Amino acid sequence: MSNHDEPSDTDVKLEVWCAGEEWCPVTTTSSLIGKKWHPVIIHRLLEHGPSGFNELKKNVDGISSKVLSDSLEDLGEKQLVDREIVSEKPVRVQYSLTGHGRSLEPVIYAMRDWGLEHLTEPSDE
Numbered sequence: 625m626s627n628h629d630e631p632s633d634t635d636v637k638l639e640v641w642c643a644g645e646e647w648c649p650v651t652t653t654s655s656l657i658g659k660k661w662h663p664v665i666i667h668r669l670l671e672h673g674p675s676g677f678n679e680l681k682k683n684v685d686g687i688s689s690k691v692l693s694d695s696l697e698d699l700g701e702k703q704l705v706d707r708e709i710v711s712e713k714p715v716r717v718q719y720s721l722t723g724h725g726r727s728l729e730p731v732i733y734a735m736r737d738w739g740l741e742h743l744t745e746p747s748d749e
Contacts, residue, residue, distance in 0.1 A: 638703060638724065656702050657728065661687055661695045666704065666725060667732050674708075674720035704728070 642648035657663050661684065668683040669675060675683065681692050696719055699705035704725035710716045721728075 653731070656704065657731070659695065659698070661691060662699060663732055663735060665692070665695055665699065666721065666728055667736065669705070669719065669721045669725065670729055670732060674718045676716060676718055680719060699725070 638652075640648060640652045642651060657666065664684050664687075665680065668680060672679070672683055677689075677692070677696075680696075681687060681689060684692060687695075696705060696707065700707055703722055706720050706722050708718050708720070710718045
């Protein structure tokens with residue numbers, strides 16, 4: 625089989641416990657990106673491409689290093705983000721979206737667009 629004939633990582637389905645249930649796709653997608661910072665991290669990787677930890681922390685304003693580290697680990701376990709060591713000395717790591725992570729683009733941008741249309745800053749009353 626040539627590389628052209630091999631399935632991409634988005635062709636391989638993620639296994640879920642509730643497969644076959646009518647509500648499962650919404651629940652599972654929510655569980656993958658439902659934590660506070662997960663959609664923001666995915667959005668920043670969509671917007672800026674592969675990023676080192678410090679660059680990502682700067683682009684995700686307001687996140688602590690621990691929460692970013694934990695979130696990246698969780699997104700990696702969920703097969704949405706790849707972690708690649710790009711140099712050993714000093715150790716440099718780069719994070720990028722997997723095919724599954726990139727396939728969330730319409731979902732993330734739909735969330736952004738909905739927020740732009742329906743959310744505003746609180747008034748000072």
